[in-house]
Amino acid sequence: MKLQFVKALWGMQGSLEEQFARIAEAGYSGVESPMPSAEDEERFRYLLKEHGLDYIAMVFTTGSSVEEHIRSFERQVERAAGFSPVLINAHSARDVMGYGDQLVFYRRAVGVERGIGLPIGHETHRGRAMFAPWTTGRLLEDVPELRLVADFSHWVCVCESLLPDMGAYLDQAISRTIHIHGRVGYAQGPQVPDPSAPEYSRELAVHMGWWERIVAERAKQGAEAVTFTPEFGPPPYLHTLPHTGAPVADLWKVCLWMRDYAAARLQV
DSSP: OEEEEEEEOTTOOSOHHHHHHHHHHTTOSEEEEEOOOGGGHHHHHHHHHHHTOEEEEEEEOOOSSHHHHHHHHHHHHHHHHTTOOSEEEEEOSOTTSOHHHHHHHHHHHHHHHHHHTSOEEEEOOTTSTTSSHHHHHHHHHHOTTOOEEEOHHHHHHHHTSSOTTOHHHHHHHHHTEEEEEOOOOBTTBSOOSOTTSGGGHHHHHHHHHHHHHHHHHHHHTTOSEEEEEOOOOOTTTSOBOTTTOOBSSOHHHHHHHHHHHHHHHOOO
């Protein structure tokens, strides 16, 4: 099984040409991002091919009803399939939806996934149905085909802890994860300023333990590869100094450090 590191376009500076070239030169195997605008689509496709990069497409459901979220999901997944992504990362449904509507959505979503023939992972993200371990656990129990993009930094923030009492939910989520968002959270937020800083060594170790378990589980499941995006984000995710707004760390370097640290420790 291969371990493939993907770079998010979130927070990248410069033209698409400059972004793709920098990502390829740094040795990443692909990019993860929302789909490009219609005017940038041809250029986006060309750059993927030119640099030999895989693509993880991101979709974001919207609407004021479950049916609107479903239609939004269907439209975006259909367009994403046209880019031949290695997988689709969905920010799906909403935290405020009633559980019945969430079930309707996800049962329809797995049907869309079967029809499109591409793996879809639903991200454990704040503001979405999977914002917390217990909401995700209930959905995973009731929709056996559902799979995840694991970004446990959101759960750490929501629970204001490193999840010491959420073991059963973590076990369940880890067994259903197909893609890792490698960001380190802490009790008061979804992103530490710099994961290499010694004051965050405990948070780093706990997250790395979860990622190691995901990699081991994917290997046991017979996956050919596991994808990992060191998804640290720009301000305001990245802390800034008061008054000046200057970021306290270099985002590119933070993501690169996280990638290299994970590559040295994750066994495939």
